[in-house]
Amino acid sequence: MKNVDDLIDDAAELAARGLSRGEIADELNVSRETASWLVDRADTAASVDSDDRDGGDDDGPQDVHVDWSNIGEAGARLSAIGVALADALRDHSHDVDLVVGIEKAGVPLATAVSNELKTDLATYTPRKHQWEEGDMADLGGSFSRNFAQVDGRECFVVDDTVTSGTTMTEAVDAVREANGTPVACGVLADKQGLGDVDGVPIEALLQVIRVGSDD
Numbered sequence: 001m002k003n004v005d006d007l008i009d010d011a012a013e014l015a016a017r018g019l020s021r022g023e024i025a026d027e028l029n030v031s032r033e034t035a036s037w038l039v040d041r042a043d044t045a046a047s048v049d050s051d052d053r054d055g056g057d058d059d060g061p062q063d064v065h066v067d068w069s070n071i072g073e074a075g076a077r078l079s080a081i082g083v084a085l086a087d088a089l090r091d092h093s094h095d096v097d098l099v100v101g102i103e104k105a106g107v108p109l110a111t112a113v114s115n116e117l118k119t120d121l122a123t124y125t126p127r128k129h130q131w132e133e134g135d136m137a138d139l140g141g142s143f144s145r146n147f148a149q150v151d152g153r154e155c156f157v158v159d160d161t162v163t164s165g166t167t168m169t170e171a172v173d174a175v176r177e178a179n180g181t182p183v184a185c186g187v188l189a190d191k192q193g194l195g196d197v198d199g200v201p202i203e204a205l206l207q208v209i210r211v212g213s214d215d
Helices: 004-016 021-028 032-045 075-089 106-117 166-177
Strands: 098-102 120-125 154-162 181-190 200-207
Touching: 004 021, 004 032, 021 032, 075 106, 075 181, 075 200, 098 106, 098 166, 106 120, 106 154, 106 181, 120 166, 154 166, 154 200, 166 181
Parallel strands: 098 120, 098 154, 154 181, 181 200
Antiparallel strands: none
16 A cells, blocks of 8 residues: 555656656646655655654645556456446437547546547647646647547547646636537546536546545
């Protein structure tokens, strides 16, 4: 079972490989703020004894790490999850002919959903993949030219998790700006219980509910 020390080590390894903090957030299924905290703690831990890693007054951000690697590492399991998510999305429409997967981790899940629904597949790279620190306002996301385009089409938007809703909202807005119509969003886990983004309903196979006060 992973603990915070394991996540700090993972963040350090990913940073050493040259991933941006936004990409690290995506890889570890945590918020951008949590990814920054993990990288900063990794930098601090490198200069102190490992026994002192948990010292100090910094209790870290309020977040939940979702590790679904046991599903992602096996094609049969991923396909089964895709069938379940596709079934949930059918409640919103039987006429959608395009599934949009959010890079990186959302694309394998979107592929499984697309295969079950017999639709075309598009992929969207969010701007957080370029993010290191500060405001993301000057950064932009993009649809891949190697996959289907969204112009004039109704679609489902699929990602692995919803953390704050920022990336899903960005993807929904990008679909609309590309003259597409987002009908519903599908995720494996919703860590916020949002229900919808910009009026587009979210179907989540799992909802994570934090019990207790943040104080």
